[in-house]
Amino acid sequence: MTTRRKLIAGNWKMNGLKADGLALARGIVDKLKTAPAPACDLLVCPPTSLVALVAEAVGGSALAVGGQDCHAKASGAHTGDTAAVALADLGCAYVIVGHSERRTDHAETDAVVKAKAEAALAAGMIAIVCIGETLAQRDAGQTIEINRSQLRGSLPEGSNATNTVIAYEPVWAIGTGRVATPAQAQEVHAAIRAELVQKLGADTAGRMRILYGGSMKPDNAKELLALPDVDGGLIGGAALKVADFWAIAESC
Numbered sequence: 170m171t172t173r174r175k176l177i178a179g180n181w182k183m184n185g186l187k188a189d190g191l192a193l194a195r196g197i198v199d200k201l202k203t204a205p206a207p208a209c210d211l212l213v214c215p216p217t218s219l220v221a222l223v224a225e226a227v228g229g230s231a232l233a234v235g236g237q238d239c240h241a242k243a244s245g246a247h248t249g250d251t252a253a254v255a256l257a258d259l260g261c262a263y264v265i266v267g268h269s270e271r272r273t274d275h276a277e278t279d280a281v282v283k284a285k286a287e288a289a290l291a292a293g294m295i296a297i298v299c300i301g302e303t304l305a306q307r308d309a310g311q312t313i314e315i316n317r318s319q320l321r322g323s324l325p326e327g328s329n330a331t332n333t334v335i336a337y338e339p340v341w342a343i344g345t346g347r348v349a350t351p352a353q354a355q356e357v358h359a360a361i362r363a364e365l366v367q368k369l370g371a372d373t374a375g376r377m378r379i380l381y382g383g384s385m386k387p388d389n390a391k392e393l394l395a396l397p398d399v400d401g402g403l404i405g406g407a408a409l410k411v412a413d414f415w416a417i418a419e420s421c
């Protein structure tokens with residue numbers, strides 16, 4: 170029997186101004202105060218511009234805050250970047266690293282993602298390490314090998330079930346409305362867990378959370394979250410509406 174507590178994480182991406190971020194954060198906190206608690210951990214990852222504001226708004230509640238990226242170095246001449254320790258200082262408990270949009274837009278390699286994840290761990294945060302295949306790779310029959318290889322290359326040294334979460338996000342499902350079928354999701358999640366067994370041992374692998382991301386919505390969340398190796402969701406579009414985010418959390 171699994172002891173993994175599910176995590177529902179909202180990735181707001183580059184969306185929202187102060188009023189939007191506050192309304193969203195306060196809306197979720199209000200739900201936590203007034204509705205039965207969902208059977209999962211809850212996290213929101215606002216854009217860096219809103220992290221301080223949102224962290225203050227959720228303070229003292231069960232809603233955790235995370236960053237969407239961090240630099241691998243703790244400080245220095247890196248204009249425009251954000252140190253992991255600075256996110257932690259603002260109240261972040263998590264940081265996403267290696268999202269496919271970062272891998273594509275900023276040419277982030279597995280080695281870069283690994284270094285960022287290590288910076289997150291050094292700052293005392295939980296790293297959410299993202300991996301996932303493109304449609305071309307899936308069509309070429311490379312799905313499992315691509316995910317194994319990204320995982321091997323991106324997993325931080327010192328990784329354990331407490332400080333690391335894996336997010337499987339098939340690139341073709343992100344923001345497209347085309348969600349992985351339960352069979353597709355379970356196949357890859359099981360392969361990821363098998364790779365974690367090789368790398369970290371069965372006990373750690375059995376306790377490490379593996380999230381699914383890619384067009385998870387209230388109407389498909391229950392089926393995906395019921396899969397044996399799916400331990401939560403990394404939600405994009407649906408995390409921008411309190412009702413949708415909450416409905417997904419209630420599906421746990």
Ligand SMILES: O=C[C@H](O)COP(=O)(O)O
Pocket residue numbers: 180268338342343344345346382383384385403404405406407
């Ligand atoms: O980080 C979140 C994922 O990229 C999923 O985004 P989406 O739910 O809009 O498809």
